[in-house]
């Protein structure tokens with residue numbers, strides 16, 4: 001970015017900040033007004049109840065449904081960077097929201113450890129000097145160390161080498177080129193799939209199976225997806241098909257309550273996961289559901305059992321709703337680095353996957369593994385999670401990801 005471009009973007013960010021601040025003030029006033037009105041109504045209701053003496057609603061004692069609403073923070077480096085990314089994506093000042101700024105800030109923070117591992121070092125090494133064959137060797141080592149994977153690293157280095165043979169490449173231009181190359185790698189499986197952003201298709205039953213080894217974040221991710229989906233007005237239902245772990249159903253019910261989505265489960269011991277899916281499909285058909293989210297077990301006696309179980313679940317879906325749109329999404333914990341990549345490869349062989357969801361990008365230095373998943377397993381990344389909160393999951397966007405990965409400092 002040139003100095004003038006950077007000045008203009010900062011000016012843009014300042015205007016965006018002022019606008020969001022004003023909007024937030026107005027929203028606060030509006031909320032306060034609504035709260036006052038609600039209290040007034042409640043008072044009137046309570047007075048009435050003295051006469052009617054009707055029992056209170058049952059679910060008043062359920063778990064608190066606290067959903068963290070992001071507030072506009074300081075006008076700092078995080079805000080400016082996030083606003084610049086949104087501007088570069090073509091957003092107008094009045095189109096950006098605090099949610100988006102909050103997410104980008106989280107993403108940038110989440111990738112900080114990965115970035116520290118290679119970008120900061122890379123920028124220090126490159127400085128403003130033109131790239132040399134030696135700096136490419138350094139870059140190669142850094143990319144491998146950041147778990148980007150051998151294939152992706154080879155691709156990037158050879159195209160940089162080719163460019164270097166044709167012209168002098170300055171440090172800044174080198175970073176720009178690197179961003180472009182990394183984005184190409186991540187975008188390839190997304191382009192190949194023909195679907196840019198995964199959303200439920202209206203008018204059909206969409207079934208998304210969340211699969212992956214134990215502890216990677218399947219159930220948490222499912223909870224976040226349920227929230228995202230119901231907030232976007234898709235009729236959503238959850239199938240608790242992890243019948244192996246006793247606490248799984250309870251965990252899902254908490255997420256279901258937070259996002260106002262029902263959970264279909266079978267509490268009996270050794271219930272058959274495919275039978276739970278069977279019930280859930282019946283229920284989904286009756287209720288005209290758009291999206292059925294299926295939680296599956298991560299740990300069974302053997303890996304073969306796990307794969308057999310997934311195959312059985314798929315068979316039931318194909319039989320009962322042949323025209324359903326089925327997505328098998330592999331959940332991967334970014335902090336597992338190369339191990340995660342191995343899992344992806346073995347699942348891809350036997351589980352007929354259609355996409356990946358990368359979790360726990362917050363606080364790991366191995367965020368680069370996302371690139372390896374794209375290039376070595378050829379799986380489109382559909383969502384990424386960067387935190388344990390209900391809002392800490394977003395549809396994957398390669399531009400945001402690469403910008404966050406290579407954000408200066």
Ligand SMILES: Nc1nc2c(ncn2[C@@H]2O[C@H](COP(=O)(O)OP(=O)(O)OP(=O)(O)O)[C@@H](O)[C@H]2O)c(=O)[nH]1
Pocket residue numbers: 212213214215216217218219220221242245248297298299359360361362385386387388392
């Ligand atoms: N920091 C962080 N923690 C996460 C994220 N996603 C999930 N977790 C945590 O990871 C742990 C395991 O999450 P679960 O959702 O239970 O994982 P699972 O894959 O369903 O596990 P099993 O059902 O045992 O196979 C929990 O403590 C989650 O809070 C994330 O994006 N960031």
Ligand SMILES: [Mg+2]
Pocket residue numbers: 218219220242248295296298
């Ligand atoms: Mg689980």
